[in-house]
Amino acid sequence: MLELLRVTKSYGPRALVRDLDLSVAPGEYIAVMGESGIGKSTLLNMVAGLEPIDAGDIRLDGVSVPALDEAGRVRLRRERIGFVFQAFHVLPHLTLAQNVALPLLLAGLGADEREARARELLGAVGLGARADGWPRELSGGELQRVAIARALVHRPRLLLADEPTGNLDPDTGASMLDLFETRLRASGAAAVLVTHSHEAARRCDRIVRLTRDGLVAA
Numbered sequence: 396m397l398e399l400l401r402v403t404k405s406y407g408p409r410a411l412v413r414d415l416d417l418s419v420a421p422g423e424y425i426a427v428m429g430e431s432g433i434g435k436s437t438l439l440n441m442v443a444g445l446e447p448i449d450a451g452d453i454r455l456d457g458v459s460v461p462a463l464d465e466a467g468r469v470r471l472r473r474e475r476i477g478f479v480f481q482a483f484h485v486l487p488h489l490t491l492a493q494n495v496a497l498p499l500l501l502a503g504l505g506a507d508e509r510e511a512r513a514r515e516l517l518g519a520v521g522l523g524a525r526a527d528g529w530p531r532e533l534s535g536g537e538l539q540r541v542a543i544a545r546a547l548v549h550r551p552r553l554l555l556a557d558e559p560t561g562n563l564d565p566d567t568g569a570s571m572l573d574l575f576e577t578r579l580r581a582s583g584a585a586a587v588l589v590t591h592s593h594e595a596a597r598r599c600d601r602i603v604r605l606t607r608d609g610l611v612a613a
C-alpha cells in the first residue's frame with residue numbers, strides 16, 4: 396500500500412537519504428529506528444507530502460504523492476493519513492474534543508458524529524474526563540495522547556507516528572500501541588512508527604534502521 400522507490404532528498408549540498416526503497420503491505424507495521432538527526436522525521440514528512448523529494452517516487456495506494464499538487468496532498472492527508480507529530484501540534488485555542496474532532500470537521504462530518512467519535516477516542520486514550528479542557532492544562536504525555544486520538548479518529552489507511560510513546564510511561568505506551576492494533580490493523584491500515592524504543596519496535600512486524608547507507612533490516 397506504501398512504496399518508496401529510490402527516494403533521494405538533500406538539504407543544501409548534503410544528501411540526507413539516497414535511493415531509499417521501502418515497501419509496506421496493507422496491515423503491516425514498520426518500526427523505523429536510527430540515530431538522532433539521520434532523517435527519520437524527514438522520511439515521515441516526505442511520505443505525507445509535507446516535505447518535497449528531489450528524486451524517486453512515493454506511492455500510497457498507487458497514488459504518486461510527489462506528483463500531486465498542494466490541494467491533492469492536503470486531500471490525501473485528510474482522507475488517508477493519520478500523523479502523530481513529535482511536537483504534537485495540538486492547537487491551543489481548541490478544546491481537547493475539538494482538537495481530536497478536527498480531521499472529522501475537515502472531512503465534512505456532522506457535529507453530532509464528530510463529537511461522539513472525538514469523545515469516544517479521548518476515552519480510549521484515557522482522557523475522556525478532560526474532553527472539554529484545554530491543551531495548556533495538559534502534561535506532555537497527555538498532549539501526546541491527544542495527538543494519538545486525533546491521528547486515529549478519521550480511521551486512516553496509514554498511520555505515520557513520530558516517537559508516539561516518547562513521552563509516555565511504559566504501561567501507557569503499551570496501551571497506546573494496543574490501541575493502534577485494535578483501531579488500525581484490523582481494518583488493514585498500515586503504520587510506520589519512528590521510535591527509539593525497542594519495546595515499541597518489537598511490537599511491529601518489521602524493524603528497519605535508517606543509516607547513512609539507507610534503510611537496512613534490523
Ligand SMILES: Nc1ncnc2c1ncn2[C@@H]1O[C@H](COP(=O)(O)OP(=O)(O)OP(=O)(O)O)[C@@H](O)[C@H]1O
Pocket residue numbers: 406411429430431432433434435436437438
Ligand atoms: N528544513 C530543513 N532544512 C535544513 N535541514 C533540515 C531541515 N529539516 C531537517 N533538517 C536536517 O536534516 C537532518 C535530519 O532531521 P530529522 O528531523 O529528519 O532527523 P531524525 O532522524 O528524525 O532525528 P531525531 O531522532 O533527533 O528526531 C537533521 O540534520 C536536520 O538538521
